[in-house]
Amino acid sequence: MSDDLRDLPLRERKKLRTRRALAETALRLFTECGYDATTLDDLCDAVEVSKRTFFRNYRSKEDVALAADSDLWSAYLDYVAAQEMNGPLIEALRMALDATLGAMDLDWDRRFLAARELSEAVPALQAHSLGYCQDTTRALVEAVSGRSGTDIDEVRLRLTVEIFVAAWRTASLRWTAQGGHGGREALTKLVEETFAEIPAALTSSA
Known part of the structure; x- marks a missing residue:
């Protein structure tokens, strides 16, 4: 998957950036704070998205990890x-x-x-x-x-x-x-x- 998103429509670029931000932040929080100690609320707050947005991108904590x-x-x-x-x-x-x-x-x-x-x-x-x-x-x-x-x-x-x-x-x-x-x-x-x-x-x- 290329890092160059310029060829994608704006909506798709935003969606992909949100998905990447969730995955990146999840790895950081799970590593720094512990997997069990980090809640979905913690993750969503850190990325500044709603749980609804999270579940549009990933099915679960395991999925995003x-x-x-x-x-x-x-x-x-x-x-x-x-x-x-x-x-x-x-x-x-x-x-x-x-x-x-x-x-x-x-x-x-x-x-x-x-x-x-x-x-x-x-x-x-x-x-x-x-x-x-x-x-x-x-x-x-x-x-x-x-x-x-x-x-x-x-x-x-x-x-x-x-x-x-x-x-x-x-x-x-x-x-x-x-x-x-x-x-x-x-x-x-x-x-x-x-x-x-x-x-x-x-x-x-x-």
Whole structure:
């Protein structure tokens, strides 16, 4: 998602700025004051918006805390829907992820790392993250299976998408454990390295 909003209508620019302000302020308050100690009223007061405005942008505290995740996967699903995909499916999915990561705004790395660290520390966010992961996996299966010309067995499709998601989670958890060192370039490299390990992982001895 580009930081250049000039091509958007004024109404859309204002909406996107409000959404970003809520996400940025939520991460700051949750980190500085604690997730449980920060109420939606606190967040709305800090951004100077109503709760009604909040709920037009996010469904819950968990949703706004993990906005960096939903920003990435919303953009990813849009990319997959718009692009022609050829060759092995898992490689096509990985290349789409590389492209999506490269297109995220410059501050996304910091927000994603902060969201991951919060998720590791707050059980409610862990549960929400797992639920969101399941929803995204289901949406990706539907997006791929709904493409014209796609000819892949349903079981293989679901296995491929599950492996893709597991590889991403493995890479992103490694990056988070390293404190986000190296930024997005390092994250992208970890993604590539992790996907390269899939064949060996599937044939590893017990």
